[in-house]
Amino acid sequence: MEENKKIPQHVAIILDGNGRWAKAKGLPRNYGHKQGAKAVEDILVVARDMGIKYLTVYAFSTENWNRPETEVSALMMILRQYLKSSIKKSMKNNVRCQVIGERSKLSSDIQDAINELETATAGNTGLTFTIAINYGSRDEIVRAVRKIAAECEDGKLKPEDISEEMISNNLDTANLPDPDLMIRTCGEQRLSNFLLWQCAYTEFYYTDIAWPDFDEKQLQMAVDAYGNRNRKFGGLKNDSEA
Ligand code: IPE
Ligand code: IPE
Ligand code: MG
Secondary structure (H helix, E strand, O other): OOOOOOOOOOEEOOOOOHHHHHOOOOOOOHHHHHHHHHHHHHHHHHHHHHHHEEEEEEEEEEEHHHHHHHHHHHHHHHHHHHHHHHHHHHHHHHHEEEEEOOOOOOOOHHHHHHOOOHHHHOOOOOEEEEEEEEEEEHHHHHHHHHHHHHHHHHHOHHHHHHOOHHHHHOOOOOOOOOOOOEEEOOOOOOOOOOOOOOOOOOOOEOOOOOHHHHHHHHHOOOHHHHOOOOOOOOOOOOOOOO
């Protein structure tokens, strides 16, 4: 293994398998979600200590509303508690927190908790932690296109002046670099509508471990795998080819 291992600047994670993890133990799915929230708290500190600057997690998709009402409300309760308890911990850990996704569909107290958390932690510099809630990449792109189209309609912008950078800057992730590494747990190998535009050149890592069991060792394995990848961005970056 190389001495100077490359650390991904931005790691995105599709937290998957809470339900299967609980079911395998004969426990209710919602117990899996609770343990999943704990695993997020723990991995945040591990990621910061590894030198990762941005961590983005997929907590609730625009499609997750299709789950049974009891599961949706349990997830919302866990998110509510997570957001509220995060202020103190984030201040202690120097973590800046933000939420991406469409907020208007969330209950007003969750929207308030998001605003409070974002405001309180805005000055923290250790790691930027982004939680995707009611997030869908297609929805995000539609919202961005609408904003840009409105500027065209107002005569402020010409269609031919629309650039890739402008699109990136109108996404919810405007203040984030594109992810270097995307991790998905529990065996599935798909994006499920997460960061479609942003993952154009992201490295993917899949593991069979269910999210509640994803710990420091697991993250280290993913980061090591990333360190051994040869990112080429369409060019010829391999030493032997240069
Ligand atoms: C991930 O675990 C959490 C959310 C999607 C909210 P799942 O709930 O998807 O767990 P599985 O995939 O059913 O096991
Ligand atoms: C993706 O997981 C969404 C989140 C992790 C929040 P899902 O479990 O909802 O995805 P699918 O349905 O298996 O694609
Ligand atoms: Mg799942």
